[in-house]
Structures are given as C-alpha cells and as structure tokens.
Amino acid sequence: MAYVPLADQDDAHALHDPQTFVTKYIWSQDHKVIAIQYGGVAIFVGLIALGLSIIMRLQLGFPDTFSFIDPAFYYQAVTMHGMIMVIYLLTALFLGGFGNYLIPLMCGTRDMVFPFLNMLSFWFYLLSVLVLLASFFIPGGPTGAGWTLYAPQSISMGTPGYEGGILFMLISLGIFIVAFTMGGLNYVTTILQARTRGLTLMRLPLSIWGIFTATVLGLFAFPALLVSAIMLGFDLILGTSFFMPAMMELGEQSSYDGGSPILFQHLFWFFGHPEVYIVALPAFGLVSDVISTHARKNIFGYRMMVWAIIAIGGLSFMVWAHHMYVSGMNPYFGFFFATTTLIIAVPTALKVYNWVLTLWQGNIRLNTPMLFAIGFIFTFVHGGLTGLFLGNVIIDIPLADTYFVVAHFHMVMGVSPVLVLFAALYHWYPKVTGRMFNETLGKVHFWCTFLGTYAIYLPMHYLGFLGMPRRYFEMGSTDFVPASAQALNANITLAAIFVAIAQILFFVNIFWSLRNGERASGNPWGATTLEWQTPDTPPKHGNWGEELPSVYRWAYDYSVPGHKQDFIPQNEPGEEYEKTHHTAGGHS
Amino acid sequence: MSLYRDVTNKPWDQVGLPDGIENRPVFAVSNERLALTVFMIIASVIFSLLLVSYYIRMGIGDWVPMSIPTQVWANTTLLILSSVCLQSAVVFSRKQSTISVVSRAGLSFGIGGLLAVAFVVGQYQVWGLLTETGQGVRSNPANSFFYLLTSVHVAHLLGGLWVWSKSAISLIQGSTSEHFRQTINLCAIYWHFLLAVWIGLFFVLANT
Numbered sequence: 001m002a003y004v005p006l007a008d009q010d011d012a013h014a015l016h017d018p019q020t021f022v023t024k025y026i027w028s029q030d031h032k033v034i035a036i037q038y039g040g041v042a043i044f045v046g047l048i049a050l051g052l053s054i055i056m057r058l059q060l061g062f063p064d065t066f067s068f069i070d071p072a073f074y075y076q077a078v079t080m081h082g083m084i085m086v087i088y089l090l091t092a093l094f095l096g097g098f099g100n101y102l103i104p105l106m107c108g109t110r111d112m113v114f115p116f117l118n119m120l121s122f123w124f125y126l127l128s129v130l131v132l133l134a135s136f137f138i139p140g141g142p143t144g145a146g147w148t149l150y151a152p153q154s155i156s157m158g159t160p161g162y163e164g165g166i167l168f169m170l171i172s173l174g175i176f177i178v179a180f181t182m183g184g185l186n187y188v189t190t191i192l193q194a195r196t197r198g199l200t201l202m203r204l205p206l207s208i209w210g211i212f213t214a215t216v217l218g219l220f221a222f223p224a225l226l227v228s229a230i231m232l233g234f235d236l237i238l239g240t241s242f243f244m245p246a247m248m249e250l251g252e253q254s255s256y257d258g259g260s261p262i263l264f265q266h267l268f269w270f271f272g273h274p275e276v277y278i279v280a281l282p283a284f285g286l287v288s289d290v291i292s293t294h295a296r297k298n299i300f301g302y303r304m305m306v307w308a309i310i311a312i313g314g315l316s317f318m319v320w321a322h323h324m325y326v327s328g329m330n331p332y333f334g335f336f337f338a339t340t341t342l343i344i345a346v347p348t349a350l351k352v353y354n355w356v357l358t359l360w361q362g363n364i365r366l367n368t369p370m371l372f373a374i375g376f377i378f379t380f381v382h383g384g385l386t387g388l389f390l391g392n393v394i395i396d397i398p399l400a401d402t403y404f405v406v407a408h409f410h411m412v413m414g415v416s417p418v419l420v421l422f423a424a425l426y427h428w429y430p431k432v433t434g435r436m437f438n439e440t441l442g443k444v445h446f447w448c449t450f451l452g453t454y455a456i457y458l459p460m461h462y463l464g465f466l467g468m469p470r471r472y473f474e475m476g477s478t479d480f481v482p483a484s485a486q487a488l489n490a491n492i493t494l495a496a497i498f499v500a501i502a503q504i505l506f507f508v509n510i511f512w513s514l515r516n517g518e519r520a521s522g523n524p525w526g527a528t529t530l531e532w533q534t535p536d537t538p539p540k541h542g543n544w545g546e547e548l549p550s551v552y553r554w555a556y557d558y559s560v561p562g563h564k565q566d567f568i569p570q571n572e573p574g575e576e577y578e579k580t581h582h583t584a585g586g587h588s
Numbered sequence: 589m590s591l592y593r594d595v596t597n598k599p600w601d602q603v604g605l606p607d608g609i610e611n612r613p614v615f616a617v618s619n620e621r622l623a624l625t626v627f628m629i630i631a632s633v634i635f636s637l638l639l640v641s642y643y644i645r646m647g648i649g650d651w652v653p654m655s656i657p658t659q660v661w662a663n664t665t666l667l668i669l670s671s672v673c674l675q676s677a678v679v680f681s682r683k684q685s686t687i688s689v690v691s692r693a694g695l696s697f698g699i700g701g702l703l704a705v706a707f708v709v710g711q712y713q714v715w716g717l718l719t720e721t722g723q724g725v726r727s728n729p730a731n732s733f734f735y736l737l738t739s740v741h742v743a744h745l746l747g748g749l750w751v752w753s754k755s756a757i758s759l760i761q762g763s764t765s766e767h768f769r770q771t772i773n774l775c776a777i778y779w780h781f782l783l784a785v786w787i788g789l790f791f792v793l794a795n796t
Contacts, residue, residue: 113619181630185623193613193622198605201594201614219626223634231641231736238725240732242645258650258729263641270637302599554599573604 029115030541031100034122036432038096045129046089050500052081061493063474071473072160075144078471079161080132082147083169086275087176088129090417094282095180095218096125098424099187099211101432105531106208108196108549108571110542112186121186124179128172135161135168143169146471148272149228151243151264155236157250167236170229177222177229187215196530198551202306203570205529205555206299209306210285213313214278220317221274228267235259265327269320276413277316281309283420284351287373289555290423291355293527294370295362296566298556300354308347308354315344325393326400334393341391345384352381363559363566368442372423375450376416383412386461401471404464407457415453422449422506429510430524431531434538435517441509448502455495459488526567529555533569624774628781631744635785638740639792642733646796654730656794657717663710664790666703671783673700674776687759687768694759697772700779701752708742708749730796737789741782748778 028034055077059069069077100118104111112118135142144160145153153159154166161169191204191212204212231242235256243264244256292299299305321329321337355377364370386408390396399405422445429437467480475481523532535545549571557568594614615622645651677696687693715735718724725735755771 114623181627185626188626189619189623192615193619195611195613197611199611200597200599202597202599219630220633223630224637227634227637227641230740234725234732234736238732238735240726240736241729242641242732242736255726258648260645260648263644266644267637267641298600303596306595550605552605553603556600 027119029111029119031104031112031115031118032432032539034118035097035100037122038092038100038125039098041126041129042089042093042097045084045133046093048133049081049084049089050503052077052084054497054500056081057493057496059473061490072141072144074473075146075471076142076160076165079144079146080136080142084132085414086147086279087173088132090279090413090421091180091218091275092125093421094279094286094417095187095211095215096122096183098207098282098286098428099183099215101428102207102531103187103190103211104194105534105539105543106205106529107191107194108199108530108544108551109190109194110544110548113189113194114186117182118186121179121183124175124182128175128179131168131175132172135165135172138164138168141165148265148268149232150268151232151235151259151261152245152247152256155232155244156247156254167233170233170236173225173229177226180218180222184215184219187211188219196548196551199530199570202303203551203554205285206288206302206305206309207282207285207529209309210281210283210288213309214281217274217281217313217316218278221271221278224267224271228264228271231267232264262324262327265324266321269323270317272323273320274313274316277312279413279417281313283376283417284309286424286427287376287420288351288355288358289527289529290369290373290420290427291358292556292558293427293525294365294367294373295359296365296526296558297358297362298558300357300360301350302554302556304350305354308350311347312344315340315347319344322391322396325396331393338391338393342388345388345391348384352377352384368437368439368446369423369427371443371446371450372419372426375446376419376423378450379411379419379453380416383408383410383416387412398467399464401469402464403460403468403470406470407460407464410460411457415457419450422446425506425510427525428531429513430520430537431534432538433510433514433517434520435513435515436520436524437509437513437517441505445502445505445509448505449499452495452499452502456492456499459492463488523569526565528553528557528567528569530570533571618770620770620774621777624778628778631781631785634740635737635789638733638737639789642737642792642796645729645733648729650728651730652728653796654723654728654734654793656734656790657714659710659714659717660790663707663714664786666707666710667783667786670700670703670707671776671779673697673703674772674779676700677772678776681769681772687772688762693768693772697752697768697775698756698759700775701749701756704745704749704752704779708745711738711742714738734793737793741786741789744785745782748775748782751775751778 024030025033028037055069056074058066059074100112103109132142140161140163142161143149143154143165145155145166149166149169156162159166191208195204231240234240235242235244239255241256241259243261244254244259245261246257247254288299288305318340319337321333322341325334325337359374386404390399390405390408426437426442429435463481463485466482466485468475468485475486520537522534522537525532530549530551531539533549534543551570552573553568553570555570557563557570559566560568617625673696677693677700680691680693680696681687684691684693715738718731718734723731725732751771752775755768755775759768
C-alpha cells in the first residue's frame with residue numbers, strides 16, 4: 001500500500017471533524033483539545049499535590065500544633081505529593097499537554113498520526129488519576145510508603161495505606177503507563193514520519209527535540225516501573241517473594257522469604273532516573289525556544305543543543321544507582337555510577353552555557369515568559385551544582401537522607417521545570433486562547449514564585465548540612481540539630497504558604513484574560529516557528545486551513561542582518577530561495 | 589546515510605526546500621508499522637527486565653528449579669502453528685486481489701488467531717495443573733516467575749488478539765477493505781515477535 005502521511009491526507013473524513021459538542025470537547029480526537037484536557041487535569045491534580053506539600057510544611061514548621069496531621073497522614077501526604085508532582089503533573093503536562101499541543105503545530109501537520117489512540121491516551125490518563133485520587137477515600141487511605149514505594153515497607157503491615165492504598169497506587173501507575181505508551185507512540189511516529197515539506201530533523205525547534213527525546217526515554221524507562229509494579233503487585237496480592245525478604249510481622253514470621261529489596265530499588269531507579277530527564281528534556285527544549293524568541297537572537301549552538309539532548313537522554317540510563325549509594329554496593333560499582341553521573345554534567349552544562357550565550361547581546365524583552373525562563377537558568381544551575389556534590393559517593397553518604405537532598409532535587413526537578421511550565425504557559429497562552437494575559441499580574445506572579453522558592457529551598461541546604469534527616473514526622477530532641485533550626489523550618493513553611501497563595505495570581509490571570517484579555521494577534525511575540533504562523537488563532541481543527549505550510553529555513557532566524565523584520569518565519573521562502581529555486585515553483 | 593546527513597547539517601546555512609516539494613519521513617514504512625516496531629522494542633525492554641530480575645532472584649539461594657509440564661510443549665506447538673498460519677495469510681494476501689473471509693488469506697488469518705486463543709487457554713490450563721500439584725505461585729520463586737513470565741506474555745498476546753478479533757469480525761461481516769492487507773501483515777509480525785519471545789522464555793524456564 002502506498003505510504004501517505006497523515007499530513008497529506010486532506011479529506012475531512014480522515015481528520016475526524018468534530019460534529020457535536022461531545023466529539024468537539026469531550027471525546028475529541030483533536031490534538032489541541034486533548035492537550036488542553038491533559039493540561040487541565042494535570043494542573044488540577046498538581047494543585048492537590050501543592051495542598052499536600054502545605055500539610056507537610058505545617059507539620060514541619062509548627063509541630064504539635066495541628067491535631068489533624070498524624071504520622072500516617074504526614075507520610076501519605078509526602079508520598080502522594082511526590083508521586084503526583086513527578087508523574088501525574090510534570091510528565092503529563094510536558095508530554096501530554098505541551099507535546100500534544102505543539103508537535104502537530106510545530107511539525108506542520110494537521111493532527112497526530114493516530115488521533116483515536118491519542119484520545120484514548122488522555123482517557124486512560126484521567127482514569128489513572130481517578131484511581132489514584134480514589135485511594136484517599138478507601139479505608140486506610142492512600143499509601144504512605146514514600147514515592148519510591150520501596151519494598152518491603154510499601155506492602156508491610158504498619159505502613160499507611162497497606163490495606164488498599166498501595167494497590168490503588170500500583171493499578172494507577174499501570175494505567176498511566178498504558179496511557180503514556182499510547183501517547184508516546186503517537187508523538188514519536190508523528191515527529192519522525194509526518195513532518196511537513198522542508199522540515200528536516202535539524203530544522204525542528206528544540207521544543208520538539210526535547211519532547212521527542214523525553215518520549216523515547218519514557219517509552220524505554222516506564223517498562224521498568226511497570227515491571228516493578230507488577231512484581232510488587234504479585235508480592236502483595238499473591239504472596240510471592242520477588243522483593244520481600246523473610247521478616248517478622250507483629251511478632252510472627254511473615255510468609256515471605258528470600259526476596260530482594262535491592263532488586264526493587266534497581267528496577268525502580270532504572271525508571272526513576274530517566275524520569276528526571278523525561279521531565280527535564282522537554283523543559284530544556286521549551287525554555288530554549290522561549291529564550292531565543294524573547295532575546296530576539298538565534299539559539300546559540302543549535303546542533304550542540306540537539307546533540308546534548310540526545311547525549312543526556314542516552315547517559316540517563318547509565319546513572320540510576322547513584323540513588324542507591326547508601327543501599328550498599330560494590331565500591332567499583334559506586335565508582336562507575338559516580339563517574340557516569342559527573343559525565344552527564346558535561347552536556348547539561350553545555351546547554352546552560354548556550355542559554356546564557358543566547359542571552360548575551362540579545363535584544364532581551366523582559367516580559368513574563370522571559371522572566372520565568374531566566375529564573376529557570378538560576379534555579380537549574382543551583383540545583384545542578386548540588387547534584388555534582390551528591391553524585392560523588394563520598395559526599396553523598398553523609399548527605400543522603402538529609403534536607404540537602406530534598407533541596408537539591410526540588411531545585412533541579414521541582415522548581416526548575418515548574419518555572420519552565422509557567423514560562424511556556426504564558427508564552428503559548430496567546431496562541432491557545434487567542435487572548436493576551438495581564439503582564440503586570442504575570443510579573444508579580446514571577447517574582448513571588450521565584451523569590452519565594454529560594455526562601456523555601458536555600459535554607460533547606462543548610463538544614464541538610466546540619467544533618468537534619470528528611471522523611472521525619474518530627475525531630476524530637478537531638479544533639480546535632482540546634483533549636484534555631486526550628487525557627488528556620490517555621491520560616492520555610494511561611495515561605496511555602498506564601499508561594500502557594502501566590503499561584504492564585506496565575507489562575508486569576510489566565511481565567512480573567514480568557515474573557516477580558518486583549519485580543520492576541522496570530523504571532524504576538526514575533527516568533528519564527530510554525531505554530532505562530534497558523535491562519536487562525538487559536539488554530540482551528542486541521543490547523544492549517546487549505547494548504548499545509550512548507551518550511552524553508554531553520555527555527556531560529558532572529559535578527560538576521562539586512563532583513564526588514566527581526567525575525568523570519570520558518571515558512572517564509574526568503575530571497576535566497578527566490579534566487580535559487582524560483583523555477584521550482586511552489587508546491588501542490 | 590540520510591539520517592546522519594540530517595543530523596549533521598548546518599540548518600542555519602540552508603534556505604529553501606532541501607528535499608524538493610515532497611515531505612520526507614525518516615523511515616520509509618507506514619506509520620502503523622513504525623508504531624508496531626516501537627511497541628515491540630518497548631515489549632522487549634519489559635521482557636528483558638523480567639529476565640534480569642529472574643537471574644538476580646535465582647542467585648539468592650532458595651531457588652528450586654521447576655519441572656515444566658509437558659502440556660507447555662503442546663502449547664508451544666500451537667503458537668508455532670499460529671505464527672505459520674499468519675505468515676501464510678500474508679503470503680496469500682499478496683497473491684489475492686480481494687481478501688474475504690472465505691479466501692485463503694482470510695481463512696489462514698482466522699485459523700491463526702484461533703490457534704493463538706487455544707495457546708492462551710492451554711497456558712491457563714497449565715497454571716491450573718501446576719496449582720493442583722502443589723506448585724502454586726507461592727511455592728517457590730522459580731514457580732512465581734513461571735506464572736509471572738507466562739502471564740505477561742499472555743497479556744501481550746491478548747493485546748494482539750484484540751486487534752485480530754476486530755479484523756476477524758469485520759471480515760465475517762463481509763467487509764473486504766484494503767486495510768486488511770496491512771492488518772494481516774502487522775499481526776503476523778507481532779505474532780512472530782511473541783513467538784520468539786515465548787521460545788526465549790521457555791528456554792530459560794526449562795533450563796534454570
């Protein structure tokens with residue numbers, strides 16, 4: 001059968017034109033609607049996780065004050081906060097949200113190559129979220145095993161949520177992985193096969209490179225989580241001993257024997273570490289486009305940026321055991337993983353240099369998306385540098401399980417990607433809604449969030465140096481943590497509450513602007529990439545009207561000398577083209 | 589190599605349509621074929637990780653190698669025949685202008701799927717047989733892995749059978765869509781893949 005990419009299938013039937021309200025907004029197969037559905041659910045569930053973090057902070061800042069926070073509830077809040085933020089918010093919003101919205105638009109296609117599968121992906125994601133949230137309402141509540149779900153604790157008596165919460169968690173993860181796989185197959189196939197005319201791989205915007213590589217990582221890494229979830233489920237339901245060692249439960253020998261908890265850790269982190277980059281790579285890509293656009297300068301070292309994304313993706317599968325230095329391992333093993341961990345800093349640092357060099361001598365517009373993007377560079381450098389400390393076995397061992405680690409990973413994969421999310425949400429808001437947001441509110445939101453997160457996480461590094469252990473419900477009295485640390489903890493809590501409240505500004509802004517914002521032009525930022533060149537804003541079903549765009553240049557023609565505007569859209573033929581190709585004519 | 593050329597060129601230097609007026613996918617296959625290939629790679633990762641876990645768990649000391657019931661050999665034969673039938677369906681479908689339920693391609697496709705159903709039923713019977721003879725899922729880690737590996741394999745096959753059944757039903761309803769040719773092709777590839785996986789798993793299970 002002749003190969004016909006979807007991008008070339010112009011008949012309305014193949015595009016699944018929505019006919020009714022239900023097919024347009026609910027059972028929609030349009031990538032833009034699915035993206036908004038993904039984004040809405042992810043942000044909603046992220047707000048729940050934000051609320052849970054406030055519960056944790058209330059307990060840590062003001063112990064013995066809130067009677068409704070008992071140890072079980074605290075651990076459940078810790079667990080659900082971590083899992084929701086990493087998987088159900090960040091992964092889903094970057095790939096399900098931005099991936100869905102941007103891939104077809106930036107690749108110049110009418111939709112994903114498998115729209116039905118794409119729709120299923122969202123509904124499976126929603127189901128996984130509902131199963132996860134349902135665990136709050138079952139006897140015993142959600143699991144409190146920590147987001148890593150380490151065996152044997154996660155399925156042992158006495159752990160909160162042992163009665164059913166852990167099962168709900170495993171089922172929810174399984175459904176999420178199915179949803180991700182369906183979405184991921186779509187993203188990969190669309191990017192590889194359905195790009196419009198002239199859009200070679202090296203003309204793709206870095207957003208697409210980031211999303212693509214992260215998707216490939218996800219497709220390879222999530223199987224490890226699936227395998228560990230299935231095996232843990234076997235141990236839990238059928239009583240096998242894959243991960244469960246012989247141990248005593250309520251004074252009696254449990255029925256488990258011989259299982260390997262370390263095996264669970266290896267499987268979990270074989271997923272867990274690439275997961276960091278599943279979140280980080282789309283953020284790298286999106287922030288590159290935001291920085292380049294608002295600095296009116298081409299991205300510095302485009303090819304290096306692409307190769308760095310790929311190198312980071314490949315290396316991310318070789319560093320997982322640096323999460324397990326204190327689990328006990330052969331010293332040579334530790335040496336290997338410390339080395340690979342430090343090597344991964346090379347392409348990552350290269351990206352940071354390139355962002356800074358893109359800004360250098362650029363015509364920087366300090367609007368809201370750009371502020372968030374620059375804020376990201378700060379927090380990412382900060383979190384990345386502490387990662388270099390922790391990557392070394394000898395430094396990690398004293399700092400493991402202290403607040404230094406909490407501060408590190410929140411800076412590098414909590415705050416940084418979230419700042420990029422805000423940068424990207426503000427940057428693409430005019431395209432998605434057709435309205436401009438309120439700049440002043442956006443800037444106030446930025447400064448509250450940016451400074452507030454530093455007020456939260458900088459002191460945590462210090463607490464970590466003091467040796468304050470993470471995961472503790474309350475500290476009690478110790479010799480090594482001075483009483484003044486409690487004052488610091490109270491301040492962190494106040495800062496966390498402040499930052500949480502500040503997010504109201506974001507929601508007020510986006511909802512108010514939906515109706516009252518100034519009407520956005522098709523390309524308000526003067527951007528080059530294809531999504532800003534659609535005939536309608538917001539783009540209609542099918543994206544491109546009568547004819548698909550053709551791409552004549554790379555994605556970063558900003559401030560080209562001698563050109564009348566300070567940007568040249570990717571689909572503009574340009575003089576060189578006219579000179580050399582005028583006989584070839586257009587395209588049909 | 590065009591992929592190499594693509595990722596090494598200097599995009600800022602080039603203006604125009606480098607590939608003429610045609611758009612150019614990276615792989616010269618249909619989208620469905622590419623997606624299936626990616627899916628098979630994902631499935632391979634799953635089975636590889638299970639096997640790595642298998643070998644790590646085997647080294648712990650309480651491992652008692654299990655004796656594989658003879659019925660597993662019969663089931664394996666069913667799966668081989670199923671794969672052969674689907675491959676025949678591919679060969680026949682290339683020769684036939686239209687594919688209907690009574691055509692050779694249609695019949696081979698149908699029988700191939702039914703043999704796979706028989707394999708699934710056979711595996712289920714093996715689980716029952718093992719449980720009856722005191723070799724349940726908890727009896728020993730080797731047994732636990734037998735249930736785990738076979739059930740994950742069967743789950744993958746059920747996914748294939750879901751696609752097969754949709755096509756089989758529309759064939760029975762008289763549809764003669766050109767789309768069947770591709771479905772038969774893709775089903776056959778997936779069946780061969782799962783047969784190879786099964787033979788690998790069976791080899792490991794029977795020899796350790």
